[in-house]
Amino acid sequence: MQPAIYVEDLWKRYVLLHSRPRRIKDAVLRRLLGRHSSREEFWALRGVSFEVAAGEAIGIIGPNGSGKSTVLGVLSRLLRPTKGVVQVQGRVGALLEASAGFHPDLTGIENVQMIASLMGLSRKETLARLPAIMEFAGAREFMDAAVRTYSTGMFARLAFSTVVHLEPDVLLLDEILAVGDEEFHEQCYRRLAQMRERGCAIVFVSHIVEQIRRVCQRVIWLESGRIVATGPTEEIISRYTGA
Amino acid sequence: MLEALKEIWIYRQLLYDLTARELKIRYRRSFLGFLWSLITPLYQIVIMTIVVKYIWQHSEPNYSIKFLCALVPWAFFQTSVTGACAIILKYRQMVKRIWMPSQMLPLAVVGSNLVHFLLSMLILFGVFLVVPVVFHVSFLFLIVLTGILLLMVSGLAMLFAALHTAYQDTEYIITNLVQVFYFLTPVMYPASWVKNPAWRYWYLFNPMAAVCEGFRGVLMRHEVPLPGLVMPGQVVLPEHLLVAAVFALVCFAAGLWYFALQRWQFPEIV
Structure with missing residues (x-):
């Protein structure tokens, strides 16, 4: 069977923001004067390959700047790979930087509808799922307020609830459990287990080992854009924490 | 580029939502909000009428109405083109974190201004009930002119939105360029004020001049710039319209192409 996620030899290069012209004036002057200040580049990923099967949850661990979030960015189509093959099957739900991409000035409802239409659901399908989304987030009475007025915990709950209830085939989660209380975390663990049983593939990025243990069967250890090791959760975690 | 065009259709619900959102911000969810937005054109017309009629003592008949006829399409052009520049940055929280067909953002600016334009046309027709028009x-030809204008404005909006996201002095440059074109286009004066007939002929090859004077020509003089319908002494001729239509198509294609080329890097640079 075709894996839900297939990544082969993925490379990603960033051009650092401060080294590119930010004004038409600068760009024109640069060309006229022939002043080619060197473009500063940074390779965030250097040849990463892995697969995730449907119904499998895979964790990505590694220190800051190891490329964990870049992997999720590429899988969600947000970032364009510099080189390599990336194939993702089905509908993708992503929580990057613990946010679903909510706009702070839109209300809860408007944001849910926006995300849903980006994920390819019709208005009717969205409205049918709205009660479940509000129920899970416990945000029923806040749905008509702009999300910038939400508390951090409420924001995270609604973002998570939105994405998991829109029936994604692939779920990309970046540091989602950095906020919220114990009870919400337990709620999330239960929901993620349900998602997996239904055949949803999950990629879970966290620097908290305990959370990875709760969610994932397999782990990828990333460092400086390369895979150091990959394998069953306990084995990789004990090597990672021991290292 | 074709993919970006197809996405406009696939994600039309999103375009509708974003347009509604822009309108809500503009009118602050009330009909009074719409009336408030009429103040700027109103005082422009009042001041120019005073200047033309009493200071210059120019004897242009129905000057205020002639100004209004061209101001409505011009305002649509100006607010869309300048308003689209910063739209990607305004939605950076979304653009950075979720994949989206981001050409919808400048198009939503155009969409909300189109609604405003259509409401303004209604008001214009309301005015026509009380003045000698x-x-x-021939008013049906306004649909063709609006189509040309919409295509041109959509293309420029996508082009400038993509440019501004990469180069942050774009909005400043565009605002000033639009201001220059405001004076080079027959908005606050009719094209007949360009006295030399040869100059006037070439002057109307400016696409916005053809559109604005085209609106005025249809509304005030029932002039339709189509071959076979040209009246003696008509200002906007079929060749002016043709150039404007081709320019609009080129703008749309160029805007879509440049936007599709640039948009993959928006999440990295906003």
């Missing part, structure tokens, strides 16, 4: 079958 005759409703005429």
Whole structure:
């Protein structure tokens, strides 16, 4: 069977923001004067390959700047790979930087509808799922307020609830459990287990080992854009924490 | 580029939502909000009428109405083109974190201004009930002019939105360029004020001049710039319209192409 996620030899290069012209004036002057200040580049990923099967949850661990979030960015189509093959099957739900991409000035409802239409659901399908989304987030009475007025915990709950209830085939989660209380975390663990049983593939990025243990069967250890090791959760975690 | 065009259709619900959102911000969810937005054109017209009639003592008949006829399409052009520049940055929280067909953002600016334009046209027709202007079958030609204008504005909006996201002095440059074109286009004066007929002929090859004077020509003089319908002494001729239409198509294609080329890097640079 075709894996839900297939990544082969993925490379990603960033051009650092401060080294590119930010004004038409600068760009024109640069060309006229022939002043080619060197473009500063940074390779965030250097040849990463892995697969995730449907119904499998895979964790990505590694220190800051190891490329964990870049992997999720590429899988969600947000970032364009510099080189390599990336194939993702089905509908993708992503929580990057613990946010679903909510706009702070839109209300809860408007944001849910926006995300849903980006994920390819019709208005009717969205409205049918709205009660479940509000129920899970416990945000029923806040749905008509702009999300910038939400508390951090409420924001995270609604973002998570939105994405998991829109029936994604692939779920990309970046540091989602950095906020919220114990009870919400337990709620999330239960929901993620349900998602997996239904055949949803999950990629879970966290620097908290305990959370990875709760969610994932397999782990990828990333460092400086390369895979150091990959394998069953306990084995990789004990090597990672021991290292 | 074709993919970006197809996405406009696939994600039309999103375009509708974003347009509604822009309108809500503009009118602050009230009809009074719409009336408030009429203040700027109103004082422009009042001041220019005073200047033309009493200071310059120019004897242009129905000057205020002639100004209004061209101001409505011009305002649509100006607010869309300048308003689209910063739209990607305004939605950076979304653009950075979720994949989206981001050409919808400048198009939503155009969409909300189109609604405003259509409401303004209604008001214009309301004014026509009380001033000596005759409703005429030639008014149907306004649909063609609006189509050309919409295509041109959509293309420029996508082009400038993509440029501004990469180069942050774009909005400043565009705002000033638009201001220059405001004076080079027959908005606050009719094209007949360009006295030399040869100059006027070439002057109307400016696409916005053809559109604005085209609106005025249809509404005030029932002039339709189509071959076979040209009246003696008509200002906007079929060749002016043709150039404007081709320019609009080129703008749309160029805007879509440049936007599709640039948009993959938006999440990295906003």
